[in-house]
Amino acid sequence: MRKVLSDALGNEKIRFLVVGASTTLASYASYLLLTTAMRADIAYAISYVAGYIWSYLANSHWVFHTAPSWQSxxxxxxVYLTQAAAAFLMFKVLVDRIGVPAEWAPLVIIVATVPLTYLISRAVIRRKTSAAGK
Known part of the structure; x- marks a missing residue:
């Protein structure tokens, strides 16, 4: 069992999913907590930013084995502007037009945007820049 777990965590995509799951759980928990004190859309924005910071640090260090830098x-x-555009549009459609409860909408959005987020994260974090700053 230990070998299976070790092998799985040696896979970049699995590590990305683990980071994504921890980000999702923490973001969702903070979203639910914040909705007790403010509008759902504002709570979603705040929990989203907190998740963004955690995601960058964890993906840089653990998933893509790249030291965080100001440049990256x-x-x-x-990554998050692209994902956010899709997510906020989906949030409005899901809640306002389809009638999905605001508590569930972020979970639907996460599942729908994971593949896009992985591909863009990998490209952005691993992107090498020249010494000339090109």
Whole structure:
């Protein structure tokens, strides 16, 4: 069993899913907590930003084995801007048009956007830049 777990965690995609799951759980828990004190859309935005910071650090260190840097941190918003555009649009559609309860909408959004987020995260974090800053 230990070997199976070790092999699984040696796989970049599995590590990405583990980080994603921890980000999702923490973000969702903070979202639910925040909705007791504020509107759901504001709570979602705050929990999203907190998840963004955790995701960058964990993906850099553990998933892609790259030291965090200001350069990659400044590029990382490309991941979340792309994912956020899709997520916030989906949130409005799911809650306002389809009638999905606001407590469940973030979970549907996560499942729908994981593949996009993985591909963009990997490209942004691993991207090498030249010494000339190109």
């Amino acid at each position: 941190f400044m590029r990382y918003p490309l």
